[in-house]
Amino acid sequence: MAGRQTVIHSMHDLGLAAWFGGSLFGAVGLNGAAAAVRDAADRPRVASIGWAKWAPVNGAAIVVHGIGALSLLTKNSGRVVAQSGAGSNTALKSVLTVAAVGATVWSGLNGAKLAKHSPTPAAGATDPTPATDPEAAQAQKQLKLLQWSIPVLTGALLLLSVEQAEQQKPSQLVKGLLPGGRA
Numbered sequence: 001m002a003g004r005q006t007v008i009h010s011m012h013d014l015g016l017a018a019w020f021g022g023s024l025f026g027a028v029g030l031n032g033a034a035a036a037v038r039d040a041a042d043r044p045r046v047a048s049i050g051w052a053k054w055a056p057v058n059g060a061a062i063v064v065h066g067i068g069a070l071s072l073l074t075k076n077s078g079r080v081v082a083q084s085g086a087g088s089n090t091a092l093k094s095v096l097t098v099a100a101v102g103a104t105v106w107s108g109l110n111g112a113k114l115a116k117h118s119p120t121p122a123a124g125a126t127d128p129t130p131a132t133d134p135e136a137a138q139a140q141k142q143l144k145l146l147q148w149s150i151p152v153l154t155g156a157l158l159l160l161s162v163e164q165a166e167q168q169k170p171s172q173l174v175k176g177l178l179p180g181g182r183a
Helices: 002-035 040-075 077-082 086-116 134-167 170-177
Strands: none
Touching (some): 002 040, 002 086, 002 134, 086 134
């Protein structure tokens, strides 16, 4: 049984790591590189192509993370209810996961809108100019915020996952299950 639990935990962590790392790379590396494209009209198009190539991998990462998270929650439901701090951590992770999925979907929709209106002149992937198509500019303004919200949300999920791993150490289990949380 421990082997299955390890696989589930690994799915949870691997999916979240890919989601976080891909979104951070995209915001810094891909969008940064698109801003350096010489032809201003190609900048949004280049970023859109890169994000479109990443989207299936990102989608798979989110699904793998979700399957792992639901499996872990099912397996640990008794501990989550009984152990001090485990329930609040799990609730916060659930809220942040829904927010991160929402931000990712919203980002994808805005990215598709930007791709539809490309080529259009722009300072970068998320930075319009006065000459940028108005609908593309609107999408870029939303993407400017979304590109950072996703790594912030998924980074917070990583930190909460570390906290949950600490809660599962034997010394913490004993402390968290005793009345008043003391060993």
